[in-house]
Amino acid sequence: MNEIMEMNEDVNIEKRGVRTETMILLNDERVMNVTCVDNKEEMVTLRNIHKDIFIDESRSQISSKSDLFCYAREEVINRLKMAADSLPVGYQFLVKEAYRPLSRQKKSFEEAFESYKSEYPLKSQDEIYGLTCQYVAPIEVAGHPTGGAIDITLLKNGIEVDMGTEFNDIPYEPENLTYLYSQFISEDAKANRNILIECMEKAGFINYPTEWWHWSYGDCYWACLNHCDAKYSGVREEDIVMSGELI
Numbered sequence: 001m002n003e004i005m006e007m008n009e010d011v012n013i014e015k016r017g018v019r020t021e022t023m024i025l026l027n028d029e030r031v032m033n034v035t036c037v038d039n040k041e042e043m044v045t046l047r048n049i050h051k052d053i054f055i056d057e058s059r060s061q062i063s064s065k066s067d068l069f070c071y072a073r074e075e076v077i078n079r080l081k082m083a084a085d086s087l088p089v090g091y092q093f094l095v096k097e098a099y100r101p102l103s104r105q106k107k108s109f110e111e112a113f114e115s116y117k118s119e120y121p122l123k124s125q126d127e128i129y130g131l132t133c134q135y136v137a138p139i140e141v142a143g144h145p146t147g148g149a150i151d152i153t154l155l156k157n158g159i160e161v162d163m164g165t166e167f168n169d170i171p172y173e174p175e176n177l178t179y180l181y182s183q184f185i186s187e188d189a190k191a192n193r194n195i196l197i198e199c200m201e202k203a204g205f206i207n208y209p210t211e212w213w214h215w216s217y218g219d220c221y222w223a224c225l226n227h228c229d230a231k232y233s234g235v236r237e238e239d240i241v242m243s244g245e246l247i
């Protein structure tokens with residue numbers, strides 16, 4: 001893990017090995033200070049919305065037990081369909097997780113924080129907080145509980161492709177293989193990530209750069225990078241009306 005990262009410090013990364021950009025992490029005050037005006041858009045299921053969008057119904061790689069794990073805001077769904085329309089022939093999306101209850105988000109943050117604390121006993125609370133934010137969002141700015149974030153990978157002819165790491169792997173220094181633009185992954189994996197990047201960015205999604213699979217629209221992180229207000233705030237699980245499907 002990153003030994004020298006400080007809270008609110010920008011991290012320089014090589015993007016595609018050509019340009020150096022500044023990576024904004026979730027604990028950055030620019031993200032924390034985003035104003036949110038929730039537009040009250042509905043939460044809708046991701047099931048059966050497009051011929052090339054599949055859901056990992058096994059839930060084997062996520063900790064949420066919520067039946068709403070594959071729900072997202074309406075505009076997020078529309079934009080994911082647009083992204084799916086631009087997939088190369090033979091590729092499909094596999095959604096791992098979308099909506100996540102606030103209680104689960106809080107628990108995941110606390111668990112990761114405690115785990116980093118025991119791994120790095122000499123680090124300050126602020127340093128541990130910064131490390132944790134590389135991997136899990138603090139609830140104040142978390143995208144999943146708003147219905148604005150989606151964890152997604154690619155299938156080719158129905159089989160998960162090589163993305164350089166497993167979904168939800170933890171980034172370890174110096175390779176940081178889960179970073180979207182890690183240079184230490186194979187050429188095949190880079191090509192697969194590029195497909196994901198092209199399709200998702202064209203549809204208006206923003207990636208969280210430490211996790212190749214995490215994309216959002218309308219949440220605080222998206223708003224910060226787009227210099228606008230966030231459209232979605234956290235939604236309580238009990239306030240979501242299911243869209244009449246059998247799950």
Ligand SMILES: C[C@@H](N)C(=O)N[C@H](C)C(=O)O
Nearest residue numbers: 135136137142143144168
């Ligand atoms: C824990 C990981 N799957 C994740 O969701 N991370 C992002 C940053 C989040 O918590 O929103």
Ligand SMILES: [Zn+2]
Nearest residue numbers: 149150151214
């Ligand atoms: Zn995510």
